[in-house]
Amino acid sequence: MSRTKEAPTRSRIAERIQQNAPFARVNGASETFSGFESEDHEQGDDDQWEKDSLELELENAVFGDELGFHEHLREHGASRDRHIRPLLGPSASQNTMRNDEQDDIQDIDDADLFILDSGPSVKPLPPTSHLDQETSLDDIEAAWHDSDDERIVVSLQTNPRLRKLRNYEDEDLVNGKEYIKRLRRQFERLYPVPGWATQSRTKRGAHRSRQGSPNASDDSSPRSHVEDDMSVDSCALSAPPLAKLLQRPNALIQQRQNVPKGKGKLRPEVIDIRRTKDVGEAQPSAITSLGFHPQHPLLISSGPASTISLHHISPRPPNPNPLLTSLHVHSTSIATSSFLPPSGSKILLAGRRRFFHSWDLETGRVEKISRIYGHQSEQKSMERFKLSPCGRWIGLVGSQRKGGGLINVLDAHTNQWIAEVRVESRGGVADFAWWSDGEGMTVLGKGGEAVEWDGRQKKVLVRWVDEGAVGTTVAAMGGHADGARDMGGDRWVAVGSSSGIVNIYDRKSWGAGNQPASPKPTRVFDQLTTPTSHLAFSPDGQLMVMASRWKRDALRIVHLPSCTVYKNWPTSSTPLGRITAVAFSPTSEMLAVANEQGKIRLWEIRA
Numbered sequence: 001m002s003r004t005k006e007a008p009t010r011s012r013i014a015e016r017i018q019q020n021a022p023f024a025r026v027n028g029a030s031e032t033f034s035g036f037e038s039e040d041h042e043q044g045d046d047d048q049w050e051k052d053s054l055e056l057e058l059e060n061a062v063f064g065d066e067l068g069f070h071e072h073l074r075e076h077g078a079s080r081d082r083h084i085r086p087l088l089g090p091s092a093s094q095n096t097m098r099n100d101e102q103d104d105i106q107d108i109d110d111a112d113l114f115i116l117d118s119g120p121s122v123k124p125l126p127p128t129s130h131l132d133q134e135t136s137l138d139d140i141e142a143a144w145h146d147s148d149d150e151r152i153v154v155s156l157q158t159n160p161r162l163r164k165l166r167n168y169e170d171e172d173l174v175n176g177k178e179y180i181k182r183l184r185r186q187f188e189r190l191y192p193v194p195g196w197a198t199q200s201r202t203k204r205g206a207h208r209s210r211q212g213s214p215n216a217s218d219d220s221s222p223r224s225h226v227e228d229d230m231s232v233d234s235c236a237l238s239a240p241p242l243a244k245l246l247q248r249p250n251a252l253i254q255q256r257q258n259v260p261k262g263k264g265k266l267r268p269e270v271i272d273i274r275r276t277k278d279v280g281e282a283q284p285s286a287i288t289s290l291g292f293h294p295q296h297p298l299l300i301s302s303g304p305a306s307t308i309s310l311h312h313i314s315p316r317p318p319n320p321n322p323l324l325t326s327l328h329v330h331s332t333s334i335a336t337s338s339f340l341p342p343s344g345s346k347i348l349l350a351g352r353r354r355f356f357h358s359w360d361l362e363t364g365r366v367e368k369i370s371r372i373y374g375h376q377s378e379q380k381s382m383e384r385f386k387l388s389p390c391g392r393w394i395g396l397v398g399s400q401r402k403g404g405g406l407i408n409v410l411d412a413h414t415n416q417w418i419a420e421v422r423v424e425s426r427g428g429v430a431d432f433a434w435w436s437d438g439e440g441m442t443v444l445g446k447g448g449e450a451v452e453w454d455g456r457q458k459k460v461l462v463r464w465v466d467e468g469a470v471g472t473t474v475a476a477m478g479g480h481a482d483g484a485r486d487m488g489g490d491r492w493v494a495v496g497s498s499s500g501i502v503n504i505y506d507r508k509s510w511g512a513g514n515q516p517a518s519p520k521p522t523r524v525f526d527q528l529t530t531p532t533s534h535l536a537f538s539p540d541g542q543l544m545v546m547a548s549r550w551k552r553d554a555l556r557i558v559h560l561p562s563c564t565v566y567k568n569w570p571t572s573s574t575p576l577g578r579i580t581a582v583a584f585s586p587t588s589e590m591l592a593v594a595n596e597q598g599k600i601r602l603w604e605i606r607a
Contacts, residue, residue: 146176148176149175149176149177149180150175150176150177151175151176152175152176152179153173153174153175153176154173154174154175154176154179155172155173156171156172156173156174157171157172164186165179165182165183165186189318190318191319192318192319264607265542265607266542266543266559266605266607267559268559268562268564268566269559269564269566269567269568270566270567270568271557271559271566271568271569271605272605272606272607273569273591273603273604273605273606274603274604274606275601275602275603275604276315276320276602276603276604277315277320277321277602278321278599278600278601278602279299279301279311279313279321279592279600279601279602280309280311280321280323280600282597282598282599283301283303283305283307283309283598283599284305284307284598285303285304285305285598286303286304286580286594286595286596286597286598287301287302287303287580287581287594287595287598287600288302288303288304288334288335288336288580288581288594289301289302289303289334289335289336289337289338289581290581290582290583290592290594290600291337291338291339291583292313292339292583292584292585292586292590292592293339293344293586294339294341294342294343294344294586295342295343295344295586296344297312297313297314297585298310298311298312298313298324298344299311299313299321299583299592299600300337300338300339300347301337301581301594301600302334302336302337302349303334303580303598304333304334305333305334305598306328306329306330306331306332306333306334306351307326307327307328307329307334308326308327308328308329308334308337308347308349308359309323309326310323310324310325310326311323311324311600312324313585313590313602315602315604321602327359327366329349329351329357332351332353333351333352334349334350334351335350335351335352335383335384336349336350336383336384336385337349337350338385338386338387339387340387340391340412341387341388341389341390341391342389342390342391343391344361345360345361345362346358346359346360346361347359347361348385348387348394350382350383350385351383352381352383353381353382353383354370354371354376354379354380354381354382355368355369355370355371355382356368356369356382356385357369358415369415372396372408372410372417373417374417375398375408375417375420377400378398378399378400378406378408378420379396379398379399379408380399381399382396384396384397385397386432386433386434387412387434388412388434388438388441389434389435389436389437389438390437390438390439391412391438392411392412392413392438393409393410393411393412393418393434393438393455394409394410394411394412394415395407395408395409395432395434395441396408396409396410397429397432398420398429400428404422404423404424404425404426404428404429404445405422405423405425405427405428405429405443405445405446406420406421406422406423406429407420407421407422407429407432407441407443407453408420409421409455419455419458421441421443421451421453421460423443423444423445423449423450423451424445424449425444425445425446425447425448425449426445426446426447427445427446427447428445428446429443429444429445429446430444430445430446430472430473430474430475431444431472431473431474431475432444432475433475433476433477433493434477434488435477435487435488435489435490436477436480436488436489436490437488437489438455439454439455439456439488440452440453440454440455440456440461440487440488441453441455442475442477442493444466444472444475444495445472446471446472447469447472448465448466448469448472448495449463449465449466450463450464450465450466450495451463452464452487452515454487461486461487461515462515463517464515464516464517464518464519465517465518466495466497466503467503467518467519467520467521468501468503468524469495469497469503470497470498470499470501471497471498471499471531472495472496472497472498473496473497473498473531473532473533474495474496474532474533474534474535475493475494475495475496475535476493476494476535476536476537476544477490477492477493477494477537478490478491478492478494478537478538478541478544478560479491479492479537479541479560479561480539480541484507484508484509484510484511486511487507487510487511490507491506491507491508491541491561492504492505492506492507492537492541492544492560493505493507494535494537494544494546496531496532496533496535496546497531497532498531498532499531500526500527500528500529500530500531500532500548501524501525501526501528501532502524502525502528502532502535502546503521503523503524503525504521504522504523504525504544504558504563505519505521505522506522522563523563525546525556525558525565527546527556527565528546528547528548528551528554528556529548529551529554530548530550530551530554531548531550532546532547532548533547533548533549533550533579533580534546534547534548534549534579534581534582536582536583536584537560537584538584538588539584539585539586539587539588540588541560542559542560542588543557543558543559543560543584543588543605544557544558544560545557545558545582545584545591546558547579547582547593548579549578549579549580549596550578551578552576552577552578553570553572553574553576553577554579555570555576555579555582555593556570557569575601576593576595576601577595577596577597577599578595578596578597579593579594579595580594580595580596581593581594582594588605589604589605589606590602590603590604590605591603591605
């Protein structure tokens, strides 16, 4: 169609060139024109000047000719085929060759006119291992499919970080779908599937298998349900959730039939202590409260970040000391948190507020206790409290310092006010410690004055003064069943001061009738040079930890009853930091130490 339009145009242009040219060649002869047309040319419009070789070459260079047009068209088609045929595959190449041979495309099938690019072929993979079959999610219907996943090709040899995804050494190319599956498999190797996810997946798979089985029946016996539950428990890869742990206490209680009762006697001066895996990751703030569950291997931690974390103490890989659950309290900097003994089914937590919270672990309910009726002016903050070992009482350090200091005692179950304990001391209450039987407490003022209060009689039995006290800061009691029976049975009472001096008293000979007003300490420890902030006795009464948060690595362990400080630990390379909390496990085999960086270090003590 284009040729019919171009032919006359070229002829007229050639005529104009010949008419305007001052010279023209006719049969090789040169002839001169005066600029006017000749008479012969005027007589016939159909007469054409014959084109010589120079004119034909010029016309061919400017406009091209028919032979060159078809030749360039064939070259363009060939170059296009060279780029397309390698991507289309052999079948598509045959279709392209067949199209080149035909002049008309009417006889070609519609399927041959459209070609789907499926990407380069991928080397078939060997059968997956047993681990892949267990962790595969192919049986779960995806909510959305991406068609590009099968077209993407990933090289496992080029990137060194992807070589761990290979099934064999020479494997290189995998498609996008297989690449996603192997990434998921590697992730689950590093971070095992939680118990709740494994349980849900197992139940769903069992339900599908029962529906798809040709021999499946509608009858389900109780024995089958028991077997399903047992299979779920056996394939769990991590610690069970908190509700399951509390509903089945045997899952957390260590089997100790073959282990003798008690840890055994510890040697003085040298202690066998070894570091285990840290508890969780670093928290966003310092950890100011730390405590073990009285029955289960659980550890509670909290701090100014307004979050309580509950970890399962299990140092074994692949997921040591996993986080079970956490609770965030809005706009409350948590100062103290503790399990409610003896069962530990509740957690009490408080900050510098006029209220505190009670978290029931069995039901998940959080209750807010906002006030103490009749004692609101004396208790403006509930951040400092301690629970009695029997689990019946809560002791709150009052905020009023007029006439000394006071302790408000509440019922742990009804949260009602029961009694108050006053100490005549300048500056108020420094600290207090419950007796081991929970029937009384020892309260110390900041001036060194101490009182022994009996909760059964609701009165103070005796008063005594700490020797050489210069700003009492902390107090603790330990060594059960060796002290005075009428004052809780605790043998040891330790008192720390702002100078770093720690006095320890032997209460074995003390009593309501022969309590000395100014007792002599059994031993005075001067290893700390900054104010003492933490004192803790092990439940078996063989160890005491004293620490100060005002200096790095300021911690010492004391052996009891020899009252000697261990010299082999901690060392200069022990990563303690600025200590903010310490706690012993109920079996006295674990020591947890928290610091200002939000890290919890865990050590195992061996006899």
